Amino acid sequence: MSPLDLLVLGIMIILLFGPDKLPEVIQKVTGFLRKVRAFSEAAKEDVRSELGPEFKDLHPEDLHPKTFVRKHLLDGDGDGLGIEEIRSALDPRAELAELADAVNGETTGSGASRTASREQAPAHAYDPDTT
Known part of the structure; x- marks a missing residue:
């Protein structure tokens, strides 16, 4: 309020x-x-x-699905399942920024350095052109 x-x-x-x-x-x-x-x-x-x-340490907040998963599957901290790695691999922001730079005529260097930077980037599990 x-x-x-x-x-x-x-x-x-x-x-x-x-x-x-x-x-x-x-x-x-x-x-x-x-x-x-x-x-x-x-x-x-x-x-x-x-x-x-x-169950003496049971708190009703622990029964919320997100809290339950975080506490029991991810051991309360860290990224035990590699979720951050998956999230970063599926994040199209880096590719979209590179595409926006190319459309705007800004170059980041020679073509060889751009292909080298693409090879270092993690492979995506999907084709961004078809989604």
Whole structure:
């Protein structure tokens, strides 16, 4: 929410409840939020206790698919599966930059050095001209 949204919401609450009942409404809302937090913490503890001691370190955030894969397949850090290498091999930005330079008439040197730089680049698994 933007600051303007918060300001408009605050003005609407003051107009709706008035300055006399506003402290009482704020107390009720904060009490409700405390009850919701306590309920969610109790539910988390119930799930942990029902799953057993091997799941005592379970966090609901760990169940998100991306976090789960990162934690269990990639061992939390590093690139165990070579994903960065695959990502860089499939990234057409280097070829597109070279093509843009060629179209704009900018040369990076002799043709031999360009072919040498192409040979050093990783081979792509697809043909960029047909995709």
